Amino acid sequence: MRPFSFLPKVLRVLLLINAGVFAAAFVLGGVLGLQLNIPGVGPGNLRDYITYFGAYFPTVPYEAWRYVTYMFVHVDFWHFLFNMLMLWMFGSDVVDMMGSKHFTGMYMFCGIFAAVFSLVMCVLGLTNNPIIGASGALMGLFVAYYKFFPNRVILMFMFFPMRIKYAMWFMVGIDVFMAPSGDGVAHLAHLGGVVGGFIYMHFYERGFGKIGDLADKFERAARKARGPKFKMNDGGRAESSRSSRKSDEPLEGEVFYVDENKRMDEILKKVNESGINSLTDSERKFLLDASEKLRRRR
Numbered sequence: 001m002r003p004f005s006f007l008p009k010v011l012r013v014l015l016l017i018n019a020g021v022f023a024a025a026f027v028l029g030g031v032l033g034l035q036l037n038i039p040g041v042g043p044g045n046l047r048d049y050i051t052y053f054g055a056y057f058p059t060v061p062y063e064a065w066r067y068v069t070y071m072f073v074h075v076d077f078w079h080f081l082f083n084m085l086m087l088w089m090f091g092s093d094v095v096d097m098m099g100s101k102h103f104t105g106m107y108m109f110c111g112i113f114a115a116v117f118s119l120v121m122c123v124l125g126l127t128n129n130p131i132i133g134a135s136g137a138l139m140g141l142f143v144a145y146y147k148f149f150p151n152r153v154i155l156m157f158m159f160f161p162m163r164i165k166y167a168m169w170f171m172v173g174i175d176v177f178m179a180p181s182g183d184g185v186a187h188l189a190h191l192g193g194v195v196g197g198f199i200y201m202h203f204y205e206r207g208f209g210k211i212g213d214l215a216d217k218f219e220r221a222a223r224k225a226r227g228p229k230f231k232m233n234d235g236g237r238a239e240s241s242r243s244s245r246k247s248d249e250p251l252e253g254e255v256f257y258v259d260e261n262k263r264m265d266e267i268l269k270k271v272n273e274s275g276i277n278s279l280t281d282s283e284r285k286f287l288l289d290a291s292e293k294l295r296r297r298r
């Protein structure tokens with residue numbers, strides 16, 4: 001796990017919001033017993049207020065704020081700890097691959113879709129239980145991790161090593177099997193998060209995940225349309241700049257960075273915003289060369 005300060009900003013924000021809501025509910029409400037008396041609602045513990053106003057109730061689908069707020073409400077310590085560890089461990093690598101914007105979009109989409117999925121199950125008479133916690137969004141995150149790193153090995157239940165591509169379906173199987181058990185866990189919301197994750201990744205892999213590459217493709221097409229540039233050689237003859245270029249020189253049409261640190265900062269910023277898949281071939285080569293230089297120094 002990366003240290004907190006090295007996590008992508010979007011992950012730090014999500015972790016802090018969840019931690020703040022949990023601290024208010026668990027510490028102020030549960031441990032310190034802070035009581036409130038809101039007009040029209042009546043007296044109650046702060047933890048109960050947060051749960052009542054933040055949870056998602058499939059029976060009242062018109063209260064639109066609940067489709068978002070329920071993802072940030074945790075009142076049980078172990079529920080909070082497990083969800084935040086999952087977000088911390090798997091989220092950073094997914095942000096690296098997708099970029100902050102797509103990660104945020106996927107996380108929110110999967111969480112909202114999990115609530116909508118629960119609403120459909122409620123209409124079908126399969127559930128009417130309130131839902132709290134980030135589990136639906138996190139199951140969508142796990143789908144993205146499964147897509148990017150199918151052969152990585154994790155420890156299921158902290159003991160059993162298993163590849164992601166098998167662990168993904170093992171967890172789905174548990175939720176399907178336990179859904180009718182009435183154990184108080186929102187298994188149907190978990191399944192909704194999985195479905196939402198596959199829907200988002202389907203479109204990400206086939207279209208809008210590559211929007212960041214359009215500018216690079218347009219630039220390369222424009223350079224090709226302009227044709228090669230020419231310069232005079234020592235003999236006074238015109239010579240194509242493409243044919244005379246050395247392999248280690250920057251390609252025509254690219255910016256030559258005298259300051260390598262500046263280029264590194266810009267590439268890392270691009271990775272953070274749009275994911276590593278948005279990098280051009282020359283940018284990938286630059287990162288590989290930089291990592292090799294760092295390895296030799298060590």
